[in-house]
Amino acid sequence: MIWCMTDCLLNRLSAALLFVTLGTTSGLACCTAPIGPNQSEVAWAAQPENAGSGQHWAIAIHGGAGESEWEHMDAATAAVYHDSLAKALAAGAAVLEKHGNALDAVTAAVKVLEDDPLFNAGRGSAFDADGKNEMDAALMDGATLSAGSVASVRFTRHPIDLARAVMEHTPYVMMVGPGADEFSKAQGLEQEPPSFFFTEMRWQEFVAIMKASGRTVPPRPAGVPAAGGASSESRNELGTLPLPSFSHRFGTVGAVARDSDGHLAAATSTGGMQGKLPGRVGDSPLIGAGTYASDKSCAVSGTGVGEYFIRLTLAREVCTLVQEGKSAQQAADQMIHSELPALKGGEGGVIVMTPNGQPIWSSNTLGMFRARQSEGSEPEVYVK
Numbered sequence: 001m002i003w004c005m006t007d008c009l010l011n012r013l014s015a016a017l018l019f020v021t022l023g024t025t026s027g028l029a030c031c032t033a034p035i036g037p038n039q040s041e042v043a044w045a046a047q048p049e050n051a052g053s054g055q056h057w058a059i060a061i062h063g064g065a066g067e068s069e070w071e072h073m074d075a076a077t078a079a080v081y082h083d084s085l086a087k088a089l090a091a092g093a094a095v096l097e098k099h100g101n102a103l104d105a106v107t108a109a110v111k112v113l114e115d116d117p118l119f120n121a122g123r124g125s126a127f128d129a130d131g132k133n134e135m136d137a138a139l140m141d142g143a144t145l146s147a148g149s150v151a152s153v154r155f156t157r158h159p160i161d162l163a164r165a166v167m168e169h170t171p172y173v174m175m176v177g178p179g180a181d182e183f184s185k186a187q188g189l190e191q192e193p194p195s196f197f198f199t200e201m202r203w204q205e206f207v208a209i210m211k212a213s214g215r216t217v218p219p220r221p222a223g224v225p226a227a228g229g230a231s232s233e234s235r236n237e238l239g240t241l242p243l244p245s246f247s248h249r250f251g252t253v254g255a256v257a258r259d260s261d262g263h264l265a266a267a268t269s270t271g272g273m274q275g276k277l278p279g280r281v282g283d284s285p286l287i288g289a290g291t292y293a294s295d296k297s298c299a300v301s302g303t304g305v306g307e308y309f310i311r312l313t314l315a316r317e318v319c320t321l322v323q324e325g326k327s328a329q330q331a332a333d334q335m336i337h338s339e340l341p342a343l344k345g346g347e348g349g350v351i352v353m354t355p356n357g358q359p360i361w362s363s364n365t366l367g368m369f370r371a372r373q374s375e376g377s378e379p380e381v382y383v384k
């Protein structure tokens with residue numbers, strides 16, 4: 001077990017090296033224990049997926065996943081993440097409760113998580129090897145198959161809003177880099193300097209990864225507090241709790257929803273992998289890889305090593321399996337527990353919404369931050 005933990009830790013610290021080792025086996029098989037369902041998850045999973053097929057709404061969110069870090073999560077850290085997830089879930093559920101649509105609900109939930117420095121999306125994003133934030137986001141409307149996405153954007157406070165603007169105000173599906181940043185300004189979306197997205201916690205994680213992979217640590221971004229100085233993020237936005245030092249390897253955020261008209265939507269937002277080469281784009285903004293929604297099958301948002309999700313077109317594949325007759329749980333489990341690890345290094349998880357409003361999930365990592373709520377039910381939030 002010791003060798004396994006050490007191996008997992010090394011793998012985490014050298015996450016940035018994944019982009020050069022993806023063609024090889026990375027020896028992560030020992031870390032791929034699935035999240036064990038607790039009693040209430042078992043009860044939920046036991047419901048047939050066509051149960052309650054009336055006009056009820058439902059939503060699920062995730063805040064990323066990880067491995068050995070979950071073994072060391074203390075109660076205070078768990079409580080902070082629990083509160084953050086509950087807040088994001090409530091924002092999405094509030095839209096659906098008022099008969100809002102699924103697209104608005106997933107956007108609302110993801111925006112809360114983008115603003116939350118605990119997660120690797122929006123404020124709190126990971127850094128590329130030059131010490132810059134390059135953020136990716138996507139969303140998809142299951143009713144129309146309309147989709148919008150952005151990659152490597154640097155200044156938009158809510159990248160998910162920019163993805164939505166691409167969907168609603170251009171004939172395109174995807175925009176990237178400086179062009180997307182310019183479009184964001186032209187759309188009047190909120191712009192922020194690099195110091196807004198910076199968090200000390202994420203920077204220290206980045207520094208450790210750069211050092212572990214023998215690379216030079218770039219200077220701190222302009223406008224951020226000097227190393228060791230007082231920082232505005234010493235408290236999180238929820239109140240007085242200090243930001244925990246806990247950092248999880250996959251901190252991408254996402255949401256899937258079914259509205260009371262029976263329409264589905266999915267949204268995903270991320271800062272990507274720590275220490276990535278500038279210009280690297282993961283699965284999150286790629287429609288069909290990390291994000292997908294169709295009223296005919298399901299809505300999916302993923303988190304994990306993006307390169308594997310891309311190769312498997314994982315989100316679309318889950319929905320294809322559903323269309324072919326598998327339950328959403330079977331489909332998600334097949335992709336996450338069989339196809340993904342078969343690629344030797346494929347780690348991660350998904351949240352899935354069925355057309356009948358069953359929110360389910362599957363992960364081959366030790367932990368995944370996740371939460372869900374269905375009309376008439378209490379919110380469920382899981383940090384372990």
Ligand code: ASP
Binds near residue numbers: 120251270282284304
């Ligand atoms: N999937 C994301 C990426 O590869 C990373 C994550 O899930 O945290 O960019």
